Amino acid sequence: MIAASRMPKRGFTPAEFEQRLARAQQIMHRHELDALFVTAPPNIRYFTGFDSQFWESPTRPWFVVVPREGKPIAVIPEIGAPEMALTWVDDIRTWPAPVPEDDGLSLLRSALEGLPRRFGRVGAELGREMSLRMPVVDFLRLRDSMRLEIADGSPALWEIRMVKTAAEIEHIHFICTIASEAYEALPSQLSIGESEREATRKLRIDIARRGADSTPFMPAISGPGGVPQIVCGPHDRIPEEGDILFIDTGSTFDGYFCDFDRNYAIGRISSEAARAHEAMWLATEAGIGAAVPGATTDDVWRAMGKIIEEAGPIGNNVGRLGHGLGLQLTEPPSHRPGDGTVIVENMVLTIEPGMEYAPGKMIVHEENVAITKDGARLLTKRAPREMPVIR
């Protein structure tokens, strides 16, 4: 079942990490940062390759210092040292966490203060679409006892991570492909009379069988001709004739996410619902067409928005029409007015038009693309123009 032949090699070469680091250090220099220190799993993984499901436990903080020159320094709980030693990182400093009195703080401080100083500033994950994975009281204690300024490093971090390497895109492409195939197979596995919860259980198991590592995100909801929301569920509700069953998934392979949805018709849907579905399919085409290097996220939003407007929406509570993805289910930028991000080669983006066409009846489409010099390349298998039917 697992498409081993198409599965990318897990992990990344030291050359890849060197390339990531060199680019990051250029960006840090431009942001006038002597170092970044990161605490969030996707950031730690990006710079070191280190992976652990143990991050599910919030008890112990983990730190990685990325200096403006030289290789990353890991400042981590002892429990993680044997595995960190298998990565390309050489400088690993540990403490016997958990130690509430000093959970890595003095070790982190001396790592930061031991670096060559040029700008007198280090960047941390303080801003947009990030949160600091350590107690705030510890962060404030660190900040107030350091001789260096701690600045918001998130603009630099997002500039670094927003553009993917070829190997990252290959990873995302693989998880998009197997999720696409599982979505396609679902109508053959599911019958009218099975609940939303049963649908996701089957899809989740199928995606695992095809080679995904995990499925942290799989909301599902059903309703007559559309759904009232797209981020919660599944519930025990049994979809009925005329319903649309909406399923979205963020599944992962080797740390990288897909993020796209599919809609299924339960038996025959109304012509109104079919029209709204057709409009969202066309809006997706427009979004894919607009996602070219040099365009902005506002342009992509506008291209989709035009078609959505023509279809006569009464609302959309999502707040945007797509976003970046990679080591996180959602990353900057956002396709929304005012975002203003210039799209460049090797970004990976979702194209996600949606609308409420009647009260409580939303239809949302989503595909994932990588940006090439010639425009958007689909990483997902394009959703069929006609909604697949569960019988």
Place this chain on the structure above:
Amino acid sequence: MIAASRMPKRGFTPAEFEQRLARAQQIMHRHELDALFVTAPPNIRYFTGFDSQFWESPTRPWFVVVPREGKPIAVIPEIGAPEMALTWVDDIRTWPAPVPEDDGLSLLRSALEGLPRRFGRVGAELGREMSLRMPVVDFLRLRDSMRLEIADGSPALWEIRMVKTAAEIEHIHFICTIASEAYEALPSQLSIGESEREATRKLRIDIARRGADSTPFMPAISGPGGVPQIVCGPHDRIPEEGDILFIDTGSTFDGYFCDFDRNYAIGRISSEAARAHEAMWLATEAGIGAAVPGATTDDVWRAMGKIIEEAGPIGNNVGRLGHGLGLQLTEPPSHRPGDGTVIVENMVLTIEPGMEYAPGKMIVHEENVAITKDGARLLTKRAPREMPVIR
């Protein structure tokens, strides 16, 4: 396959939330807090019952204000409003997130400042084993513009969540039971020659089939007579004759975690490894026996530590011998010297002795218990005294 007859009802009654709130408000009063505001999924879920896998997306902050009197107030992105309206929460305030310029901040501030004031302080998730799920720059902006003091609410929050309700314990018991059964069935599904990764894939699928909602945590590792660490993996390594295959899991049902491991012998293991395994089995017995109301976490640590010491360990990089669990894989307290938490009825704890008995050879056991007035009650099915064998 799903043990529907034993599966607890999903969700909790309004009476349960009222009971949680009343107890929380007593604790808040004692901590001199006019309110708590929470951002982390387990805390939001604890007070509202609201669930969403969408929290996997870090883009939008979510807030719930728990006042010292009256019901919780949800201050959330519009995208979540239809589902929040299905909970027992009446007061739901939304904004069209993401709005980087003001992502809920002014709405949250006015919710907090509109509350009756007695102590002039509100508590936030600033301390131990918590992190704030919002940008730190936004938190600091809120703090500096509020007429109320923002204090560390984590001691109050942990006092609230550390003691479980009967319905919470039933949830944890169910996920412990199905994970126990899946662990028991694994030797019949796995053969020598299959990789660590294949072992977890099979176990993950089996746990899903038996009724788990998700498996955010399933590290696996194998090695001759023991393992070098217990929090990373699986890798593609194929366990060999004489190896021990270690698997741990935090799987969930309706938001509640189990957290326990099992060890498997690949063919015949050395007598040294068998002796270390026997010692950890006995240390687990001692830990279970020591976890009685009135004892401290230090006592539990000491009871296990005594048997571990007699077995001649050379180390243990875990930093403690067990902890609390519930809506998180790990929660306070910790069985470690100096933790000093007094164990009371209805705590749910892991009992997790381990040791390195030779270089790179760790053996770690783990069970989950609920504390009753008579002592610890096993929620997991006790691991067999003899290690199960994969052939």
